[in-house]
Amino acid sequence: MRTVAVGDLLIPVDWMKAPFYQNNSFDVSAMQWPVTSIEELQKINLLIEQNGPNQPFSANIDQQIIAADPELLLVHFYPVSQELIKACPNLKVIGVCRGGIENVDEKTARQFNIEIVNTSGRNARAVAEFTIGMMFATLRNIGQTFVDLQSKAQWRKHPERIDSSREFPYLAFGIVGFGQIGQLVVQLLRGIGAQTIYVYEPFPPENPPTGIVFVDLQTLLSKSDVVSLHARLTEETKHLIGAKELALMKSTSYLINTARSGLIDEEALIKSLERCQLAGAALDTFDLEPLPKGHPFLALDNVVCTPHIAGSTRDAFQQTPYRWLEIYQQWLP
Known part of the structure; x- marks a missing residue:
């Protein structure tokens, strides 16, 4: 040929x-x-x-x-x-x-x-591994404490940061999308010791693996401590996570996006983070790339941003x- x-x-x-x-x-x-x-x-x-x-x-x-x-x-x-x-x-x-x-x-x-x-x-494994890394970066404040040391020379061990640091076995994880990446993320989470994993998938497998619970999106958002997005971006999934959905999440929860920026209404997410309606977010994709200087995400200390490198x-x-x-x-x- x-x-x-x-x-x-x-x-x-x-x-x-x-x-x-x-x-x-x-x-x-x-x-x-x-x-x-x-x-x-x-x-x-x-x-x-x-x-x-x-x-x-x-x-x-x-x-x-x-x-x-x-x-x-x-x-x-x-x-x-x-x-x-x-x-x-x-x-x-x-x-x-x-x-x-x-x-x-x-x-x-x-x-x-x-x-x-x-x-x-x-690049499913690359994205899945990176997703776990983003979870660690947010749950253990790795990103922000490094920024404090590097740019501000601040040795910050504030009680509120220690209080917000969490360990995987004690958290509920919500996986939105159960394709190859979502499935790998679940495998890695279970290997780390995660006990409670919810999955939202419009077309769940006939024989789902044990140890995870398939739920609707609203239930997943309201029950999860960490929500990780792995759905494809389509007309139906554009702004799948908007102001209404963010309002369902716990004030102590985290949102991870290593999929497509269009899955999230960025304006609504920024408002939620500014008002501390979420504990934080970790984002690898954005509506505007590269992020311009002064972008609201870069001004927030409860966000970890990376330059679209999850699959690279x-x-x-x-x-x-x-x-x-x-x-x-x-x-x-």
């Missing part, structure tokens, strides 16, 4: 090509998307997630792809627009080295009977093309 693999700064061309070296079924030509900084790549990716792939981008290599006349186009973040799809008459499969397909014009692909094969779970590990990126090929071969009729 005539294949074009488009690498970028996170999954370079050598990693994109590696799984195909021992497979004679693919005639692979690889191209590097010439975006020269991680910051620019993340900016483009955010624009795609918010507005789709049918918009002009710098460093466009569509013409090179079209000239190669691919039957299979394998990309990571590169936008596969309506225009590009229509210009590739022999294209049969679009492979995406990410969990979602936000960077592909799905409607046009379907119109031309082009299959889209994504890489579900490709060398292992996740390097193994993703292998994972994609495995999924593709299982998918073949």
Whole structure:
């Protein structure tokens, strides 16, 4: 199969090509998307997630792809627009080295009977491990006490901070979304010693694992000490957590988001944190990235913010093309 693999700064061309070296079924030509900084790549990716792939981008290599006349186009973040799809008459499969397909014009692909094969779970472990790290950072005040030491030279062991530090066996955890990441988070929590785990999942498994309780969202929010979001962002889940939902949570509870920023109404969350209606939050994704200087989240001392890095590990990126090929071969009729 005539294949074009488009690498970028996170999954370079050598990693994109590696799984195909021992497979004679693919005639692979690889191209590097010439975006020269991680910051620019993340900016483009955010624009795609918010507005789709049918918009002009710098460093466009569509013409090179079209000239190669691919039957299979394998990309990571590169936008596969309506225009590009229509210009590739022999294209049969679009492979995406990410969990979602936000960077592909799905409607046009379907119109031309082009299959889209994504890489579900490709960074599930990276995100799950990071989520647990965010829980520790908030529950044990790791983030804020480090900031106190680094920028303020303050050795803070205030009673209120000690009182708010909690241990996992004594807390109730609420997991919103029970896909691959949510399931891994549950496994890790149980390994650490968490005793009470609630899960909200609109389509729960027929044979749920023991030791967890499936509940509706309102029950989960009202009973959990730590709420962690792992749902996909769709029209139905946009602002899944808004002012009404935040009001259901305990004043001593924490909200963790390593999924998509759109799951939360940020304005409502900021107000809740400012009024101490929640104990704190840990956030890896934001409506506006990078966070501008002076953003309200950065002024709050009950928030841990990280720059959208939950799924970014060398292992996740390097193994993703292998994972994609495995999924593709299982998918073949």
